[in-house]
Amino acid sequence: MYKNLYDDSVLVREYINGKEVALEFLVKKHQQRIFSFIYSKVQDRDVAEDVFQDTFIKVIKTLKKGSYNEEGKFLPWVMRIAHNLVIDHFRKNNRMPMFNNSDDFDIFSILSDDALNAEKRIIKEQILSDVRCLIEELPEEQKEVLKMRMYMDMSFNEISESTGVSINTALGRMRYALINLRKVIEKNKIILIS
Template sequence: MDFSKAKDSELITNYLSGNETALEFLIKKHQQRIYSYIIIRIQDEDLANDIFQDTFVKVINTLKRGKYNEEGKFLQWTMRIAHNLIIDHFRKAKRMPTMSPTDEFDIFNIIKDSRLNVEASMIKEQIEGDLHKLIEQLPEEQKEVLKLRHFSELSFKEIADQTDVSINTALGRMRYALINLRKLMEKNRVNLLQ
């Protein structure tokens, strides 16, 4: 069977029907984008291969368990798994002590710095993602005030004008939004500190 022009959904259906060749096509179709995404951030060929492998082990497990439901978004879903594994790697690496060279100048310090920046920005991105999901769970009026204040950086006077309420109401909604957000963070165990 020729899968060279098959869509992801067709490859997945065939794979789940027992055609292992479909998985090979699926991996080979996306390997370059996923592996590039990993190696650019990890900068280590062995680790990047490990993370690529772990990513697809999760993909295979999920597909075989019949839990995959991201219709038409296979690549984004797989990239998300890879992204989370990269973050896990950086978090683990941060906890592990490393040997430091004693020379006054070491080129690896410069490389390490840039990798830390990538790490920090990825963790920040993850935290922001978590925070946005929690904000979406707030009551509509509270969500609106919080977004206008923090993301659009409007003053409470401007928020009051825009939402057609008094400044006190806008302030009150903001206060409840923060209280509820804190509760949601505790409930979902989201930690905003890096």
């Protein structure tokens, strides 16, 4: 009935219209990629399976409520949900993973796996919140690429496919996003140290 040729947007629409099997196809189509992403962050198969299941529970609830409006960008949306659930997992266990950026400007290295005392944890959470706010100020195209790369661990090839632009355009958007973040940080004299 359904083939891999079906777009995610078609499958999502079919599922919303009551065809449960469409969700099965969506899960099968993306499960390897989503599970691998989750596992790469949590490094524990049982935890990864739990987060994977929680991800799709949240996907189902959102779709059933009619709150989904990602305009055909199903995978990046699911990856954001998975990423947020991974963060929730680390928060519950009082440790945050380290996200490394290959550029020499690495605002994401402020995250640490070390056990933190309460004061340091509060400071780091505030810094993370500030960084998220700064990212939201970026132009939409730059923000989208930066989030896919840093928070969803997508390769530039995957970003290119997902956004429908060339790899060079995706790389350029990432570069300008980092340059613009650096400018805002320097302009506002924000100190990103732990």
